[in-house]
Amino acid sequence: MEPTAEAEHILSLHELVTGSADIKGILQGVTCFASIAIGQAAGATIDCALTLRRRKRTATIAGSSEKAELLDRIEQTLGQGPCVDALNAGRPVLLADVATDVAWPEYSRVLTAEGVCSALGVPMDLGETSEAVLSFFAPATGLFTESVITEAAAFAEVAGSTLRLAIRIETADQLNADLKTAMASRTLIDLARGVIMAQNRCSPEEAFKMLGQASSHRNQKLHTVAADIIAHLSGSPEAPLRFED
Known part of the structure; x- marks a missing residue:
């Protein structure tokens, strides 16, 4: 019996937590897995970034590529974009076409300059003390179909449970060191x-x-x-x- 995509995600992410030394490395690994999974679903190269925010700590940002990480940092700095709105709304938010976008014009200009035509923000449930969001960047419009968005949300749900575990482990390690x-x-x-x-x-x-x-x-x-x-x-x-x- 072939493993489901969700089962494969769980196994890969579990190995990531057990094999990584720090939270930044885990975030980096999650974005790489997400890029591959959603890229396969969309049938195109999809870059991915992840922003993690925890109480009394600066945000940690990782990406499947330098461009993805840069675009995510710019969005956080501007305070506008699909990933920012997704985090606030608690659901996926789509920027379907940067050429016609009126919701986030300044960020859309940045995406256009980097060759990105559409973007998707997907929040992750980490509980009360932390929050995170995945940002996906596509080189063309029409790639983030309803089925792809559903796949991205499913991946975020699985990855969220992995991050909750990683954060608990890091917190326990830090307490022990303290x-x-x-x-x-x-x-x-x-x-x-x-x-x-x-x-x-x-x-x-x-x-x-x-x-x-x-x-x-x-x-x-x-x-x-x-x-x-x-x-x-x-x-x-x-x-x-x-x-x-």
């Missing part, structure tokens, strides 16, 4: 506090207060001052730092 950094910083501070206690014969609370005063006086973060103390203690030719209450 925890490790915090633990390392805390260990360094505790070591420095021990040095101050030994040098000044004071309590842990008094040592931490001295460390805080040094941090404020130097306008440096606490772990930076702590690292300096440990560096001096571990072999620097300079004398170990001492703090007086």
Whole structure:
């Protein structure tokens, strides 16, 4: 039994997530798969770009070609175009012919200059904290038929589930890295506090207060001052730092 197109997309995208090291690489892979899938459905070369937006982060843009990525960046900068409207409307939006378009005239002029005659924006469902949209660019009009748009929407649905998984994995990895950094910083501070206690014969609370005063006086973060103390203690030719209450 031959696998369906959707099953093939799921397998390819699953391999992409397990084989890529970062979210940018995953986005790049998604646009390449999308370009091939929709190109086959349309019977022509279709370029694809993807914009991912997450809270408190700058947008991440990837493309199946440099031209696709450039056109997507320009659309995001202009704030007008089918992909921008698709993201707001939550459904595919078609720019059928740049020569007759009146909805996004400035962007249509950019597309014309790059040899693009029609474009399609397809949103992806990523939940409440993220949003993404696929942009497709065609070299002729009439290629984004109803069946092709349906295929693009189906691909976006499958790819959306893949991106949700990739984002969760990246978030978990980042949290793990942040925890490790915090633990390392805390260990360094505790070591420095021990040095101050030994040098000044004071309590842990008094040592931490001295460390805080040094941090404020130097306008440096606490772990930076702590690292300096440990560096001096571990072999620097300079004398170990001492703090007086």
